[in-house]
Amino acid sequence: MEVWRLLSGNVAVDIVLPLILIVFGIFALAVIPRKPNWFMGYRTSRACKNQDTWVFAHKHFGKQMVIFGLVYVVLSIERIMLTDSGASSGVIGIVIAAQTIAVLLALIPTEIALRKNFNQNGERRC
Numbered sequence: 001m002e003v004w005r006l007l008s009g010n011v012a013v014d015i016v017l018p019l020i021l022i023v024f025g026i027f028a029l030a031v032i033p034r035k036p037n038w039f040m041g042y043r044t045s046r047a048c049k050n051q052d053t054w055v056f057a058h059k060h061f062g063k064q065m066v067i068f069g070l071v072y073v074v075l076s077i078e079r080i081m082l083t084d085s086g087a088s089s090g091v092i093g094i095v096i097a098a099q100t101i102a103v104l105l106a107l108i109p110t111e112i113a114l115r116k117n118f119n120q121n122g123e124r125r126c
Helices: 009-030 051-084 091-106 107-117
Strands: none
Touching: 009 051, 009 107
16 A cells, blocks of 8 residues: 555545544543533533533543544554455445444443433432
8 A cells, every 4th residue: 555545535534533533532531621511522411410410421421532433443444454455335335334333422321321320410329
């Protein structure tokens, strides 16, 4: 595989997007906005209940973004290898769908963890 191919079109996107997810995950862990707001951060109604739910959601979501970013890296490498090997478009389409699902699935564990740890009013469960 030539170096120029790595820096062009889809291959660059396949490498940059998972890295962005990982960086945003680390950022969400390291820099939590001071108080819940609707402009910056992990903003769901459950996460914005109070400071405790806000911090919990950011830490949990940051971890999920790093994990799913790493999954996305593996899927991207697989897609690049399949494309270079001349795999069928159906197989490559399945890998692209898996990449998309990996990004969307980062939200689900955070919302589940919020429901398990906090009630509807944002108070911690015993």
